[in-house]
Amino acid sequence: MSDPSGTTWDVIVAGGGNAGLCAAIEAAERGASVLILDVAPKAYRGGNSRHTRNFRCMHQGPLSVLTDSYDEDEYFDDLLRVTKGKTDEDLARMTIRMSEECLPWMEAHGVRFQPSLSGTLSLSRTNAFFLGGGKALVNAYYNTAEDLGVSVIYEANVTHIDIAEGRFSGLDVEIGGQTKRIKGKTLVLASGGFQANIDWLAEAWGPAARNFLIRGTPYNRGRVLRDMLDQGADSVGDPTQCHAVAIDGRAATFDAGIVTRLDCVPFSVVVNKNGERFYDEGEDVWPKRYAIWGRLVAGQPEQVGFAVIDSQAINDFMPSVFPPETADTIEGLAQKLGLPGNALKETIDAYNAACRPGTFEPNDLDGLSTEGLDPPKTNWARPITEPPYYGYMLKTGVTFTYLGLKVDRTSRVSTAAGKLENVWAAGEIMAGSILGEGYLAGFGMTIGTVFGRIAGQEAAAHVA
Numbered sequence: 001m002s003d004p005s006g007t008t009w010d011v012i013v014a015g016g017g018n019a020g021l022c023a024a025i026e027a028a029e030r031g032a033s034v035l036i037l038d039v040a041p042k043a044y045r046g047g048n049s050r051h052t053r054n055f056r057c058m059h060q061g062p063l064s065v066l067t068d069s070y071d072e073d074e075y076f077d078d079l080l081r082v083t084k085g086k087t088d089e090d091l092a093r094m095t096i097r098m099s100e101e102c103l104p105w106m107e108a109h110g111v112r113f114q115p116s117l118s119g120t121l122s123l124s125r126t127n128a129f130f131l132g133g134g135k136a137l138v139n140a141y142y143n144t145a146e147d148l149g150v151s152v153i154y155e156a157n158v159t160h161i162d163i164a165e166g167r168f169s170g171l172d173v174e175i176g177g178q179t180k181r182i183k184g185k186t187l188v189l190a191s192g193g194f195q196a197n198i199d200w201l202a203e204a205w206g207p208a209a210r211n212f213l214i215r216g217t218p219y220n221r222g223r224v225l226r227d228m229l230d231q232g233a234d235s236v237g238d239p240t241q242c243h244a245v246a247i248d249g250r251a252a253t254f255d256a257g258i259v260t261r262l263d264c265v266p267f268s269v270v271v272n273k274n275g276e277r278f279y280d281e282g283e284d285v286w287p288k289r290y291a292i293w294g295r296l297v298a299g300q301p302e303q304v305g306f307a308v309i310d311s312q313a314i315n316d317f318m319p320s321v322f323p324p325e326t327a328d329t330i331e332g333l334a335q336k337l338g339l340p341g342n343a344l345k346e347t348i349d350a351y352n353a354a355c356r357p358g359t360f361e362p363n364d365l366d367g368l369s370t371e372g373l374d375p376p377k378t379n380w381a382r383p384i385t386e387p388p389y390y391g392y393m394l395k396t397g398v399t400f401t402y403l404g405l406k407v408d409r410t411s412r413v414s415t416a417a418g419k420l421e422n423v424w425a426a427g428e429i430m431a432g433s434i435l436g437e438g439y440l441a442g443f444g445m446t447i448g449t450v451f452g453r454i455a456g457q458e459a460a461a462h463v464a
């Protein structure tokens with residue numbers, strides 16, 4: 001394309017993941033000239049969105065692949081439970097209500113859905129799964145955007161937003177080793193969280209953050225977020241809050257995606273590097289607990305945990321990409337996992353002795369609880385006695401951070417001096433406006449789609 005700095009764009013979108021693409025499509029459909037700038041190379045376009053699988057959607061009756069109904073109150077109750085009330089009810093309810101019209105909009109813009117697969121956290125009623133995953137969704141949106149005349153520049157690192165007297169006028173972006181200034185009438189910020197910036201994570205978490213793995217893109221480094229915060233943008237969220245799950249400790253530092261998540265925890269005994277248990281593995285069904293285990297492991301020495309199961313449990317969960325370590329004795333398994341053998345044996349023996357007779361039901365809370373064990377295991381407590389034994393190393397896998405820009409119902413960004421006239425934010429960069437803590441599977445894409453669409457509509461209306 002010709003030099004982007006020679007034009008004053010109607011709408012500039014910083015970040016070409018789900019939220020940025022939804023904004024770009026909405027704005028282009030309203031006749032705006034739109035430029036997407038993304039720091040990633042084309043092959044890695046789509047940020048964290050390309051790793052996703054599903055979208056959580058309210059619906060008052062069967063809708064596309066979604067069965068039955070899932071109404072506003074039930075959805076909001078689910079959100080309240082996971083966030084422990086740390087949400088903005090008005091924004092949350094608006095997001096939930098708008099999710100229903102988003103699903104047909106997504107289909108009309110190229111996204112295809114499929115019924116949920118068995119073993120995918122039992123979500124067939126609440127979450128619509130993307131056929132081909134997030135990568136197919138992102139590719140469909142890029143195709144739609146290109147058909148609408150949206151321009152895209154990859155490997156374009158937005159470094160500074162020019163804001164004066166409450167207005168945006170242009171930004172600095174590094175392209176091909178040079179810093180260019182690009183002018184725009186409006187700006188949509190959709191550049192994700194800062195989870196791939198380990199130094200920033202370490203400011204909040206201390207040295208523990210150096211042992212974290214980042215499940216998604218290495219490009220969400222928070223450059224734009226930091227620049228906006230430095231310029232006094234209103235922020236929301238606590239820098240230590242994030243979505244973090246327990247993933248296979250052998251995963252790559254970035255971009256390992258969904259295949260390294262370990263769903264064996266409820267059927268296992270989890271110990272730290274000293275061979276000691278530290279939390280109730282069977283507290284609740286896995287969809288309601290998987291998102292707390294990243295933080296739990298982060299609180300252990302060297303930020304590692306080890307899940308141990310026996311042959312009875314090996315087929316009770318969706319397998320992850322790496323095979324487990326295996327041995328015929330607990331001591332042998334401890335050696336392979338690098339754990340103290342005596343300590344692990346003592347822990348497993350004490351656990352086995354605390355198990356009580358009952359019926360094991362992998363898909364329900366079966367009440368099969370330990371007795372006299374601290375911490376207890378309150379469901380699926382079946383003795384680990386049938387070799388071969390299997391073990392997985394667990395590490396904290398950060399999905400995305402919650403410290404972000406505070407927005408209103410129109411997705412508008414503000415500072416202490418008031419609302420910025422022509423800057424909106426969507427997706428992970430503002431998700432903390434709704435997610436104070438905790439996470440509801442599929443809600444990241446809901447937030448990005450709802451606020452991306454609003455931001456694109458608002459920006460185009462402002463230009464008009």
Ligand SMILES: Cc1cc2nc3c(=O)[nH]c(=O)nc-3n(C[C@H](O)[C@H](O)[C@H](O)COP(=O)(O)OP(=O)(O)OC[C@H]3O[C@@H](n4cnc5c(N)ncnc54)[C@H](O)[C@@H]3O)c2cc1C
Nearest residue numbers: 015017019039047048049053054158216427428442444445
């Ligand atoms: C493994 C994994 C699985 C997930 N599964 C699901 C799921 O099934 N359902 C769900 O709802 N959520 C899921 N999520 C969360 C979901 O990915 C996010 O909530 C959502 O994709 C955020 O969209 P976004 O557009 O805000 O960010 P992104 O999709 O990450 O896009 C941000 C873009 O900004 C670009 N960028 C960053 N900095 C700059 C800069 N300085 N200049 C220019 N560009 C920049 C990045 O390259 C990136 O392309 C998952 C996340 C991961 C990591």
